[in-house]
Amino acid sequence: MSMGSSWQKFSRPDPPERGSFPLDLNGDCADFVKAYMKCIKGAKGDNDKCKPLAKDYLQCRMDHGLMTKDEFSNLGFHDSTPKTTPSPPSK
Template identity: 60%
Template sequence: MSAPPKGFSVSPPDRGSFPLDHWGECTKQMENYIKCIKLTKGINAENCKLLAKAYLKCRMDNQLMDKDDWENLGLPNDD
């Protein structure tokens, strides 16, 4: 891979931007969350929040996003 052109600076993505899950490591968790949201007609119910937490944990565990505190992500801190 070649170096970026002179004067070009690389910056990390903005908070909330995620690298793509090219290998589908978290696809199952994402699909479960989406099914829950559809079943609840768009309401982020408690059971959906637990599925969102599983999805985000998968992303953190696979370096697809930076690790963060659950409360910063609007999710319960307990397991």
Template identity: 50%
Template sequence: MSGFGAPGGGAANYKPTPPERGSFPLDHDAECKHVISSYLRCLRRQNPPGRNNEECRLLAKEYLGCRMEKGLMAKDEWSNLGLEFGKTATGDSNVANTADASGSDMKKS
């Protein structure tokens, strides 16, 4: 009978890998909570679940823009984050305008 932590358990070979972009501060002051709440609601509304539509991607862009503005993550190009968009057909959308205003011209640091 082998117990937890016994030889041959396999856990000794596990080597964690660090996140690609390193660690970053949590949003303890809820500075970007309004945006992440909208993004999570958008994800829950998706049918089929897990679909990555443009509305949710724009909210993700707005959230990351908020984090960059508040110093909660390093500024980076949208293309490096997988969030580079062309002009949307609904240019008068508040989500699109806010996302574009949140730092589409940021320089890589």
């Protein structure tokens, strides 16, 4: 008869569902956080000036399995210049 063991085998979790933001316990993206916080302080809280650093931080999280990979356009990052489709050549 096998009784349940209180010991469980732990493994690295799968990337979380959207909306979940696990801690970066290994500090994989700590340098990105520091750079972003320094930028925010220098920009007096104007996060638009620091968007590239925020994007780099999210990329780091995706690269290290701390969040599900997604398109940056789905994460609120949009090109500042509108993309236009080329016109067909005239005859």
